Amino acid sequence: MAGSSEPTRVMVAVNESSIKGYPHPSISCRAAFDWMLSKLVRSNTGGFHLLFLHVQVPDEDGFDDMDSIYASPADFQSMKQRDKIRGLHLLEYFVNQCHQMEIKCEAWIKQGDPKEVICSEVKRVQPDLLVVGSRGLGPFQRVFVGTVSEFCVKHADCPVITIKRKADEAPQDPVDD
Amino acid sequence: MAGSSEPTRVMVAVNESSIKGYPHPSISCRAAFDWMLSKLVRSNTGGFHLLFLHVQVPDEDGFDDMDSIYASPADFQSMKQRDKIRGLHLLEYFVNQCHQMEIKCEAWIKQGDPKEVICSEVKRVQPDLLVVGSRGLGPFQRVFVGTVSEFCVKHADCPVITIKRKADEAPQDPVDD
Numbered sequence: 001m002a003g004s005s006e007p008t009r010v011m012v013a014v015n016e017s018s019i020k021g022y023p024h025p026s027i028s029c030r031a032a033f034d035w036m037l038s039k040l041v042r043s044n045t046g047g048f049h050l051l052f053l054h055v056q057v058p059d060e061d062g063f064d065d066m067d068s069i070y071a072s073p074a075d076f077q078s079m080k081q082r083d084k085i086r087g088l089h090l091l092e093y094f095v096n097q098c099h100q101m102e103i104k105c106e107a108w109i110k111q112g113d114p115k116e117v118i119c120s121e122v123k124r125v126q127p128d129l130l131v132v133g134s135r136g137l138g139p140f141q142r143v144f145v146g147t148v149s150e151f152c153v154k155h156a157d158c159p160v161i162t163i164k165r166k167a168d169e170a171p172q173d174p175v176d177d
Numbered sequence: 178m179a180g181s182s183e184p185t186r187v188m189v190a191v192n193e194s195s196i197k198g199y200p201h202p203s204i205s206c207r208a209a210f211d212w213m214l215s216k217l218v219r220s221n222t223g224g225f226h227l228l229f230l231h232v233q234v235p236d237e238d239g240f241d242d243m244d245s246i247y248a249s250p251a252d253f254q255s256m257k258q259r260d261k262i263r264g265l266h267l268l269e270y271f272v273n274q275c276h277q278m279e280i281k282c283e284a285w286i287k288q289g290d291p292k293e294v295i296c297s298e299v300k301r302v303q304p305d306l307l308v309v310g311s312r313g314l315g316p317f318q319r320v321f322v323g324t325v326s327e328f329c330v331k332h333a334d335c336p337v338i339t340i341k342r343k344a345d346e347a348p349q350d351p352v353d354d
Contacts, residue, residue: 008216039185044221
């Protein structure tokens with residue numbers, strides 16, 4: 001064990017907060033990241049390699065632009081460009097933190113349905129562990145919003161750890177994150 | 178993070194193999210233990226404190242004694258004594274391994290329904306993480322045998338990691354473990 005050479009590869013699914021206008025990490029993915037650092041990585045920063053995956057939902061991101069008028073292909077181009085910048089800004093938060101702690105990491109963006117894309121990326125990248133945050137919604141709320149974490153626990157091809165958001169961090173509407 | 182003082186407390190649910198007559202650890206709980214050591218604890222043996230919980234199912238253990246005749250209270254006493262010895266033998270396997278690797282650990286036995294007892298022990302002991310092995314049964318087999326791991330993922334009051342048994346380790350009857 002002391003001689004284990006390859007670092008443990010942990011994929012962390014990260015997403016934007018639904019609360020603020022600017023691309024901050026969601027409360028639950030930040031909680032999952034912090035938990036992983038303090039409880040698993042600990043001082044053993046050389047033993048882990050973190051893989052940050054951000055899945056952008058094309059339609060959902062479009063909602064921010066409800067007031068805009070798209071009159072030309074260039075408008076869509078600039079929207080896509082803006083999405084990309086938002087995604088990069090989000091990943092920057094995590095990559096910067098890793099850099100400060102000298103933890104090796106990679107980060108990338110994919111488009112699509114988060115739960116499907118996370119599971120297909122697990123298949124492709126084959127991490128040792130997948131970490132996902134969860135809003136910890138009750139059964140009634142879950143029916144309406146669905147939960148990415150439950151899907152991943154069932155379908156991802158690697159061990160999955162779900163970190164529930166702490167009750168005192170939950171916003172007024174628990175569906176927000 | 179480098180200064181995190183308290184070790185990460187990981188509860189590991191362990192059980193006997195259903196295959197062999199003597200109390201060996203089940204394939205799935207041994208797989209979960211090995212995975213945790215190689216992927217999470219790694220060389221950071223001082224950073225983790227392992228808590229081994231073995232839940233004995235009183236009725237199930239009794240099946241070994243189908244041919245016996247219980248004629249007196251003393252017969253039940255000796256059966257209980259034998260159960261206890263089997264349980265201790267199982268825990269000894271894990272405690273010995275930890276001792277060799279200089280990982281701090283504790284181990285204890287409880288009686289009852291494993292899924293209920295594991296969750297109530299999580300409430301009482303408040304570990305940072307619960308690790309459970311899983312036979313990785315298909316949906317059809319699950320209906321009949323139930324799965325402890327699914328219940329714990331839903332109901333335990335701490336993050337849970339389920340380690341699926343590898344396909345090449347599965348016995349002829351996948352319900353065996």
